[in-house]
Amino acid sequence: MYLHLGVDCMVKNSEIIAIFNLGHPQSQVYDDYVKKYGSRYEIVDASGGEGYYSCVLTEQTMYLSSISSITLKKRAESGFLDGAVYTNMEILKRR
Template sequence: MFLHLGADMVVPLRDVISITDLKSAQSGINSEFLKKMRDEKRIFDISENDPKSFIITTNKVYLSAISSLTLKKRAGHFQIYENI
């Protein structure tokens, strides 16, 4: 299954680690994490300069114009099955 992040970008749902509201990144550990990812050029802004959320995947961090709540609802529509 895939998760649509906006701006014609989809990622495999199995690669999504976290979907977080960007307002929570104003300070603290999220802010430090995003700064480090920016320095490493691992942030991809697909928000057209209006980011509302950030999505951490196994390889990249995406800034999306779609709210974290909406993205979580989209992801919640899929049930993930893993081999144990």
């Protein structure tokens, strides 16, 4: 299955590592992770110029989307990425 991220951009579900919520006021993911580690990834703007609300991370690519992380999770197949929508830096603590 593929997940539609916006602006004719799709990613294979099995390639997704995490979906970050960038739109939450308490989220520091963009400042703490995207800005810091963004150079390690190919960055794809799937927002269509509407602003970034979520970041979908694969092994080699960081997709910035205007679709909320909750909506993206709902679009993914049932049971996929349960508990993988973060509003803080929990994923970095696991690495």
